[in-house]
Amino acid sequence: MREEASSDGVLVQRGDLLSSAARVLIEALNAELSDRYPEPGANHFRLDPDEVADGQGAFLIASSGGRPVGCGAVRRIEARTGEIKRMYVSPDARGRGIGRAVLAALEAEARTLGIARLVLETGLRQGEALALYEGAGFSRIPPFGEYVNSPLSVCMAKDL
Numbered sequence: 001m002r003e004e005a006s007s008d009g010v011l012v013q014r015g016d017l018l019s020s021a022a023r024v025l026i027e028a029l030n031a032e033l034s035d036r037y038p039e040p041g042a043n044h045f046r047l048d049p050d051e052v053a054d055g056q057g058a059f060l061i062a063s064s065g066g067r068p069v070g071c072g073a074v075r076r077i078e079a080r081t082g083e084i085k086r087m088y089v090s091p092d093a094r095g096r097g098i099g100r101a102v103l104a105a106l107e108a109e110a111r112t113l114g115i116a117r118l119v120l121e122t123g124l125r126q127g128e129a130l131a132l133y134e135g136a137g138f139s140r141i142p143p144f145g146e147y148v149n150s151p152l153s154v155c156m157a158k159d160l
Contacts, residue, residue, distance in 0.1 A: 010069070010098050012105040015061035017049045021068040022061060029071075029088035036125045042152050047085050051075040057082065058109040062089070062098050069093035072102040074110050074118070077145070082110045084120035087129065099132050107136075111160055119157045121147045130154060 015022055030045055052059040052073050062070035070089040074082045084106055089098045110118055120138065122129040138156040147153040 010062055010064045010096070010101055012060055012062045012070075012101050015059050015068075015071070017047065017052055017059045017073070019061075022059065022071060025061070025068055025071045025088055025090070026086060028090065029086060032088075032091075033123070037123060037152055039152065042123075042150070047073055047075070055113070057113070058106070059086075060102055060105050060109070062102050064093060064096075064098070070098045070102050072106050074106045074113075074115070076113060076115060077119070080114065080116040082113065082115035082118050084118055087120075087122075094128070099129075100136065103132065103136055107158075107160060115160065117157060117159050119144060119155065121150075121153050121155050124152050124154055 033045075047059075051057050052075055057073060057075035059073045060071060061068050070087075070093065072087040073085040075085060077083045084103070087099065087102065089102070107118065118138075119141065120133065121143075122133065133156050136158070138158040141155050141157045143150065143153055143155045147155055
């Protein structure tokens with residue numbers, strides 16, 4: 001298991017998508033997205049455990065002081081393309097670089113999997129997420145997959 005520690009004591013490591021820590025973080029993420037996007041069909045909550053199984057992807061949990069404060073996943077969608085999913089940092093832990101640390105660790109996981117291009121979807125109302133991804137070198141692309149007919153979606157990509 002690879003681990004990455006940031007300077008402020010945040011630990012990013014592989015986690016179990018079905019764990020209680022993952023469940024708490026994902027429930028908080030889903031609640032926040034539902035509040036920001038109350039429109040019917042606006043949210044894309046699905047991520048299956050087999051999509052983040054060894055050789056297919058990874059689910060990472062960021063902890064600070066032993067408390068889970070963030071998460072993210074990468075899943076293979078084509079032979080050399082992966083998708084970033086379920087990126088989240090607890091509101092009380094934001095502004096400390098945790099999102100950047102999770103994203104960097106996901107990029108490292110993707111490279112280990114032989115993924116050469118990452119894609120993702122975020123929402124128009126998530127300025128902080130857009131800034132994070134743009135700052136990490138992602139560029140906007142046309143909508144793909146399940147997001148093609150989603151007017152609130154912003155899709156982005158980055159070559160690794």
